[in-house]
Amino acid sequence: MTDTPTGTTTGEKAADKSGGGTAQAAISDFGIDTTSRSTGEALRDYVARVRGGELGSLPALLGLVVLLVVFSSLSDNFLTLGNIANLLAQGAGKTVIAMGLVFVLLLGEIDLSAGTASGVAASVMALHLVKSGNLLGGMGSTVFYLFCGIIALAIVLAAWMRLWIGVALSAVALLIALIGLPANPWTEMLLALCVGTAIGCVTGFLVAKVRIPSFVVTLALFLAWGGVILQFIGQGGTLGLRDDTLFKVANGNLNTAASWGLFVIAAGGYAAVVLSRHFTRLRKGLVAQPTAMVAAKVAVVVVLSAVVTYLLTLNRSHSDLVKISGVPYVVPIVLVLLVIGTFVLDRTRYGRHIYAVGGNQEAARRAGIDVPKIRMSVFVICSSVAALGAIIYSSKVGSVDPNAGGGNTLLYAVGAAVIGGTSLFGGKGRVSNAVIGGAVLATIDNGLGLLKQPAAVVFVITGLVLLLAASVDALSRRRAAVASR
Amino acid sequence: MSEPILELRGINKSFGPVHVLHDVDFTVRAGEVTALVGDNGAGKSTLVKCIAGIYPTDSGEVLFNGEQTHIHGPKEASNLGIEVVYQDLALCDNLDIVQNMFLGRERGRAGLLDESDMEQAARKTLTSLSVRTVKSVRTPVASLSGGQRQTVAIAKAVLWDSKVVLLDEPTAALGVAQTRQVLDLVRRLAEQGLGVVLISHNMNDVFEVADRIATLYLGRMAAELPTKDVTHSQVVELITAGRSGDLGIARPENAVV
Ligand SMILES: Nc1ncnc2c1ncn2[C@@H]1O[C@H](COP(=O)(O)OP(=O)(O)O)[C@@H](O)[C@H]1O
Numbered sequence: 093m094t095d096t097p098t099g100t101t102t103g104e105k106a107a108d109k110s111g112g113g114t115a116q117a118a119i120s121d122f123g124i125d126t127t128s129r130s131t132g133e134a135l136r137d138y139v140a141r142v143r144g145g146e147l148g149s150l151p152a153l154l155g156l157v158v159l160l161v162v163f164s165s166l167s168d169n170f171l172t173l174g175n176i177a178n179l180l181a182q183g184a185g186k187t188v189i190a191m192g193l194v195f196v197l198l199l200g201e202i203d204l205s206a207g208t209a210s211g212v213a214a215s216v217m218a219l220h221l222v223k224s225g226n227l228l229g230g231m232g233s234t235v236f237y238l239f240c241g242i243i244a245l246a247i248v249l250a251a252w253m254r255l256w257i258g259v260a261l262s263a264v265a266l267l268i269a270l271i272g273l274p275a276n277p278w279t280e281m282l283l284a285l286c287v288g289t290a291i292g293c294v295t296g297f298l299v300a301k302v303r304i305p306s307f308v309v310t311l312a313l314f315l316a317w318g319g320v321i322l323q324f325i326g327q328g329g330t331l332g333l334r335d336d337t338l339f340k341v342a343n344g345n346l347n348t349a350a351s352w353g354l355f356v357i358a359a360g361g362y363a364a365v366v367l368s369r370h371f372t373r374l375r376k377g378l379v380a381q382p383t384a385m386v387a388a389k390v391a392v393v394v395v396l397s398a399v400v401t402y403l404l405t406l407n408r409s410h411s412d413l414v415k416i417s418g419v420p421y422v423v424p425i426v427l428v429l430l431v432i433g434t435f436v437l438d439r440t441r442y443g444r445h446i447y448a449v450g451g452n453q454e455a456a457r458r459a460g461i462d463v464p465k466i467r468m469s470v471f472v473i474c475s476s477v478a479a480l481g482a483i484i485y486s487s488k489v490g491s492v493d494p495n496a497g498g499g500n501t502l503l504y505a506v507g508a509a510v511i512g513g514t515s516l517f518g519g520k521g522r523v524s525n526a527v528i529g530g531a532v533l534a535t536i537d538n539g540l541g542l543l544k545q546p547a548a549v550v551f552v553i554t555g556l557v558l559l560l561a562a563s564v565d566a567l568s569r570r571r572a573a574v575a576s577r
Numbered sequence: 578m579s580e581p582i583l584e585l586r587g588i589n590k591s592f593g594p595v596h597v598l599h600d601v602d603f604t605v606r607a608g609e610v611t612a613l614v615g616d617n618g619a620g621k622s623t624l625v626k627c628i629a630g631i632y633p634t635d636s637g638e639v640l641f642n643g644e645q646t647h648i649h650g651p652k653e654a655s656n657l658g659i660e661v662v663y664q665d666l667a668l669c670d671n672l673d674i675v676q677n678m679f680l681g682r683e684r685g686r687a688g689l690l691d692e693s694d695m696e697q698a699a700r701k702t703l704t705s706l707s708v709r710t711v712k713s714v715r716t717p718v719a720s721l722s723g724g725q726r727q728t729v730a731i732a733k734a735v736l737w738d739s740k741v742v743l744l745d746e747p748t749a750a751l752g753v754a755q756t757r758q759v760l761d762l763v764r765r766l767a768e769q770g771l772g773v774v775l776i777s778h779n780m781n782d783v784f785e786v787a788d789r790i791a792t793l794y795l796g797r798m799a800a801e802l803p804t805k806d807v808t809h810s811q812v813v814e815l816i817t818a819g820r821s822g823d824l825g826i827a828r829p830e831n832a833v834v
Pocket residue numbers: 592595597615616617618619620621622623624
């Protein structure tokens with residue numbers, strides 16, 4: 093800082109008139125900001141940031157490459173088209189749950205009940221389908237009225253916090269249950285989503301307003317929802333999802349034309365958004381990455397998705413009688429959620445406030461942000477998105493059993509987010525982290541399975557990978573703290 | 578003497594059993610710099626936070642432009658045109674400079690963010706504060722030095738079209754040159770007709786920029802006097818003992834209780 097104050101213009105005056113001649117003078121004082129950096133400089137900056145502890149998804153991407161190399165050299169089946177498509181569908185459910193969890197982790201909170209909450213959504217969905225819409229008959233009157241009571245409670249709590257989306261979706265769940273709408277795959281999926289929302293309203297209220305630590309609330313609910321699932325389905329029971337649409341969610345594929353259509357929309361849309369944004373920033377003299385780097389990033393994404401699309405449109409059936417080809421439905425589903433989640437976090441005021449609360453809750457409060465509402469809302473998002481994950485994993489196996497969402501579901505979801513680079517300490521993370529981390533875990537799971545490793549080994553290795561990711565998170569945080577002072 | 582823009586009357590504030598502010602009267606005048614001084618723990622930051630709507634007061638009146646108001650939250654304070662640079666800065670380490678400066682008041686329509694508008698405005702404000710050591714306005718606050726953070730916190734407060742600016746020990750982390758700039762800025766804001774409150778422990782700074790000096794002693798307003806009517810040593814006495822000659826609290830023995 094030099095000690096010559098510039099004239100008499102103070103900030104508020106200068107800030108108010110935007111554009112015009114003053115802009116040029118102002119901008120010239122931030123030389124480095126506007127003269128866009130060379131690629132070499134940008135790379136050096138990136139290396140410096142990584143060394144300073146800002147790893148992001150880098151460890152996970154490197155890990156994914158290593159895993160792909162190791163498994164494809166150890167197993168002949170690993171890199172077959174059929175297995176890759178299968179791997180995508182296997183990992184999708186838990187990856188989607190992880191995408192919702194990112195919102196909770198961004199606040200430095202945890203939702204241990206995301207797995208079993210998704211299981212409740214899945215079992216209500218299955219029950220509604222199996223009993224042709226008669227939940228009262230399926231649950232028995234006491235349980236049914238309790239169920240409706242809890243959803244009504246969720247509506248009240250959400251209304252109290254003025255979380256209107258929570259109110260609306262929970263009300264839809266209550267309506268579907270009370271009216272007894274006939275079974276229909278779309279109704280079932282909507283019901284699952286809305287049950288997830290209602291659950292999230294309850295969890296979020298307990299954390300945000302009653303101020304019980306999220307660890308305790310969600311640990312208690314983890315157990316409670318496990319019991320609820322058991323009650324809905326019955327010990328040793330299974331509810332089959334005998335419906336073509338529901339089955340296709342995780343097992344169906346786009347046809348060849350639609351697959352390429354998806355490629356054009358997704359890759360083309362990505363390129364268009366990134367490039368137009370980049371050139372707009374350059375034109376307005378804002379901080380921007382070097383054009384070469386942006387172009388390279390776009391090119392890599394477009395080429396990779398073209399290759400994957402091509403491979404997935406080849407026939408991957410083992411028998412000559414049937415032909416299996418096309419991009420699995422789960423790919424566009426995950427992509428849509430990824431785009432929405434990223435958009436919300438990066439481009440909306442709400443997303444900005446989530447990061448703020450995760451970074452410094454007191455500062456957020458002093459900036460006038462409604463911290464309790466933000467805190468409640470992330471639990472609502474987490475449980476709602478977990479319910480979508482439940483639809484996918486139930487569709488994959490074609491049924492819902494009392495173990496739905498239990499077992500290692502939560503470990504996988506938390507693991508995926510953390511491995512992908514989301515911090516357990518809050519304030520740092522992206523929805524794409526969950527996708528990358530989910531891919532790592534699905535690869536480990538699938539690869540070890542192909543190598544005929546027993547479940548014991550799979551569990552231990554998955555646990556260790558999560559531990560490793562958490563250590564990387566903690567250490568990089570310490571490094572960042574040292575680097576900044 | 579100019580019009581009071583912000584007036585507090587009989588403010589009381591307790592944290593549980595701890596009575597921090599006792600019947601505090603405090604006036605901020607447009608176009609003037611009021612220094613708020615007092616020992617550590619006297620209640621200066623608490624008073625500022627009460628004005629900013631962070632803490633609810635237990636009793637007392639707040640008048641803004643002569644009209645009685647109730648400030649129930651930080652949003653209401655900023656809507657009135659009250660800006661605060663907090664002692665602990667209140668910045669989010671994980672956000673960059675622009676994001677911090679617009680926190681809670683992001684520009685854009687329908688819940689979406691207008692990043693270019695915010696970035697340009699932030700850069701102009703920083704430039705007007707002659708901030709040149711910050712490499713980029715997109716630098717995360719976590720990687721800034723103490724002085725740079727302080728500057729960002731100040732820039733955040735002067736970015737808005739405000740009427741009252743309260744600065745809680747804004748020069749604590751600054752070097753000589755930067756302190757000079759902040760003092761110049763404080764004067765400049767007052768010259769533009771804003772009411773400025775400066776909390777500082779540095780008597781030289783206080784005597785240089787302040788038009789009036791208000792002294793808090795153990796949560797009581799010991800004296801609120803024009804700078805020209807008091808001397809260094811009188812203010813130091815007011816700070817440490819609550820009274821100086823016939824200035825200050827009448828019977829400090831009772832006040833301590
Ligand atoms: N949030 C709080 N809870 C309880 N006591 C507090 C709180 N904030 C401040 N205090 C107490 O109020 C008194 C005044 O503090 P403060 O306003 O920070 O003083 P100053 O800024 O003048 O140094 C201190 O005794 C402090 O311990």
